[in-house]
Amino acid sequence: MRNSNRKRIRLLDIFRGIAILGTLGTNIWIFAHLGDLSYIFTFHHYEWWNSFDHFIRILSLSLINGKLLGLLSIMFGIGLELKYQQSLRKGNPWPGVYLWTAFFLLIEGFLHFTFVMEYDILMGYAVTAMIVAFIVKASEKFIKRSMVLIGSIHLLFILIVFLGVLTQNVSGNFAGGMQEITVLYQNETWLDQIQYRISNFLSLRGEAIFTIPFNVFLFLTGVLLMRKGAFADDKKGRYIRSKMLKIGLCVGLPLNLLLFVPGGLFDFPVRYLFAPILSIGYMGLISFMVDKKKSLRLWGLLEKVGTMSLSCYVMQNILCSIIFYGWGLGVGPLKSSLLTLLLWGFVSVVQILFVVLWLNFHKLGPMEAGRRFMTRRVIPTNSK
Numbered sequence: 001m002r003n004s005n006r007k008r009i010r011l012l013d014i015f016r017g018i019a020i021l022g023t024l025g026t027n028i029w030i031f032a033h034l035g036d037l038s039y040i041f042t043f044h045h046y047e048w049w050n051s052f053d054h055f056i057r058i059l060s061l062s063l064i065n066g067k068l069l070g071l072l073s074i075m076f077g078i079g080l081e082l083k084y085q086q087s088l089r090k091g092n093p094w095p096g097v098y099l100w101t102a103f104f105l106l107i108e109g110f111l112h113f114t115f116v117m118e119y120d121i122l123m124g125y126a127v128t129a130m131i132v133a134f135i136v137k138a139s140e141k142f143i144k145r146s147m148v149l150i151g152s153i154h155l156l157f158i159l160i161v162f163l164g165v166l167t168q169n170v171s172g173n174f175a176g177g178m179q180e181i182t183v184l185y186q187n188e189t190w191l192d193q194i195q196y197r198i199s200n201f202l203s204l205r206g207e208a209i210f211t212i213p214f215n216v217f218l219f220l221t222g223v224l225l226m227r228k229g230a231f232a233d234d235k236k237g238r239y240i241r242s243k244m245l246k247i248g249l250c251v252g253l254p255l256n257l258l259l260f261v262p263g264g265l266f267d268f269p270v271r272y273l274f275a276p277i278l279s280i281g282y283m284g285l286i287s288f289m290v291d292k293k294k295s296l297r298l299w300g301l302l303e304k305v306g307t308m309s310l311s312c313y314v315m316q317n318i319l320c321s322i323i324f325y326g327w328g329l330g331v332g333p334l335k336s337s338l339l340t341l342l343l344w345g346f347v348s349v350v351q352i353l354f355v356v357l358w359l360n361f362h363k364l365g366p367m368e369a370g371r372r373f374m375t376r377r378v379i380p381t382n383s384k
Contacts, residue, residue: 022068077222248281
């Protein structure tokens, strides 16, 4: 049993490491184009049949945009379930201490939003965790009913947006609204960018609020997968992961390739509906590859990234800010899709090297150690 648990936890860390590096695969386009969101959608710059550069970008977004973020959301749900089961074993009240963990995540997210990047995901995850922490105490039947209700609400939102895309000139709105932001990140100072984020807090947090039902659904997906034994090192676990691979890829891949339909018609459905299906497929595929090549050194490196996921998430966004923004190296705006992907690979390699070096001298990443320090200062010892 001990060996099985160790392997299961290792697999989850590998998932988490891939999710963190893959999340940068979406954010890198925002950094490279200095906050111009039109480059992670296809409302604008979508003539892929006339441009190899646009083809590479849209192919990349079809395979990455929202997919690894979906994987990360599912992983947060799995982590929450592990914390819940741990509290049951120790006889501790739930959610209890976990609410403090979510609160610290909210503070970390706010600081990250203010000083680094306006499209922070940590604040939304913190609020989602607080909600799911209470749902997870209920029966599996109640959890599934909650998923149906929450999923229906989210589906309604996406349907409204989809109908809006059919009737509005979204391309023109995007093009006109992004120019000022691009100038800000190209020419203004870091302090000016901080002031912009604080002054436009509510509007910039729109996606984080909009996706809370979506994230609740994905967190609960992670909870149920964990309870079903999907990541156990046994016959049942391998069978479930095999189904995840087949269904996730066979259904998710064609749906996500709808991003190639011109005009941005499927941009929101792909990112906010179809992406998690492919995320499930990726989990099955990664599991299959780990089982086939257990000794591959890459898994150990990704596992280390997973143990420092919070630190890596913040660090990759700081590095990209320095590389692309005007107050740093000023590389942006970067029009080459291939070069953008190469820089994604470069930043990922830098992170992996940093993680390896750091863990040679420390047990936890800097952000993880800081959270533990704060938790111990706030939470009484007999409540841990």
